[in-house]
Amino acid sequence: MEKKQQLHRQVVMMRQSLFDQGYVDDQFVQLEELQDDTNPNFVEEIVTLYYRDSARLISSIEQALERSPLDFDKLDNLMHQFRGSSSSIGARKVKAECTQFGEHCVGGNGEGCMRSFQRMKREYSALRKKLEAYFQVARQAGPMDTASRSN
């Protein structure tokens, strides 16, 4: 029982850290609110789908950035999709980099796009590590009631 309680405390701390360090925003809470007995793993499901979408988009953006001259419309469209997907899970820092990238596309700034893309990938990797660790501990801890969560 004590181990369970320790794990629950750890889950609460890890969750709080996602917000405190700016990895996720209020949208993450929206996902949690949709999780219930009929959808007990909803948050992790959505995040897993996000990783799948993202892998495809990142690969497409990388290919598009290798072209010369750059097709800024195509890049903007791809990043627009990435931004929409990132916003759906509350990926705050990733979303911010997507916005930056979009601005560079509008300005026709290829160097800016490259730099922004690298930063976006770093934020994306960092978020992914954090979320994977969080879900792993959450699975070990098992379900807890909403009163145990803090915002």
Place this chain on the structure above:
Amino acid sequence: MAVVKGNSQGSQANGAGGNGNGRSTWPSRGKGYSVPGSGVTFPPLRNRLKALVVDDMSACYRYERAILQSFGVETDVAETGEEAVEIFANGAYYDLVLIEKYLTIYAMTGVEATRRIRGMGFQGKMLAVTAFTSQSDRFEFFDAGIDAYLIKPITHEMIWPYLLQIDNQIA
């Protein structure tokens, strides 16, 4: 044939209440929806509404479907503009369509799909749901026939007024 992912049992309700055009008019099974921790409660819809989400990002359509389902709205998904158009061409009925502007690159865009769906005579509510775009993008989408433009991610509070409006329009 379009692959429709969703929870509907087909365009005609099974059991009482079909009104001949594929829309079920039976009472909603829902008990309303209370947003946890906020004290906000949405009353149950009177009718069983049916929605189509058109988006090729699985995290997005899964999320939007969950929001709609929490209101008791039967929700199908089409991942491309072509699928969405084919669904309507096959005679399916929906009360509401949520459609993303940017679908699979160089395939049919959400704008074109909207134009074609409206061209087929669909008069239900169509909402663009997309990440932030320019004024000219919005004009293009409105010109194609959407009724409103929502920025991702949608919330219960954002979608509720449209569901209520549709629900109130059904006798």
